[in-house]
Amino acid sequence: xxxxxxxxxxxxxxxxxxxxxxxxxxxxxxxxxxxxxxxxxxxxxxxxxxxxxxxxxxxxxxxxxxxxxxxxxxxxxxxxxxxxx
Numbered sequence: 001x002x003x004x005x006x007x008x009x010x011x012x013x014x015x016x017x018x019x020x021x022x023x024x025x026x027x028x029x030x031x032x033x034x035x036x037x038x039x040x041x042x043x044x045x046x047x048x049x050x051x052x053x054x055x056x057x058x059x060x061x062x063x064x065x066x067x068x069x070x071x072x073x074x075x076x077x078x079x080x081x082x083x084x085x
Contacts, residue, residue, distance in 0.1 A: 006056075006060075010052070014049060014053070017046070021045055024041055025038075025042065
């Protein structure tokens with residue numbers, strides 16, 4: 001598992017959500033547009049973002065003990081093997 005690659009992917013999801021939220025907020029403020037759908041969509045985006053972030057960190061946390069054990073075994077063997085868990 002390439003953690004930096006996964007963290008970058010989560011960053012991109014959050015950055016894209018930020019962009020979408022800013023756009024929705026601008027639409028919501030426009031006086032000649034009905035704002036209800038924009039506010040509802042904004043809430044759905046933020047909810048989805050929270051779910052993705054929560055699941056990502058739960059998954060990462062669940063994998064950490066396995067990674068720690070793998071690298072502890074490598075360290076015990078003198079670091080002879082360079083493979084990922």
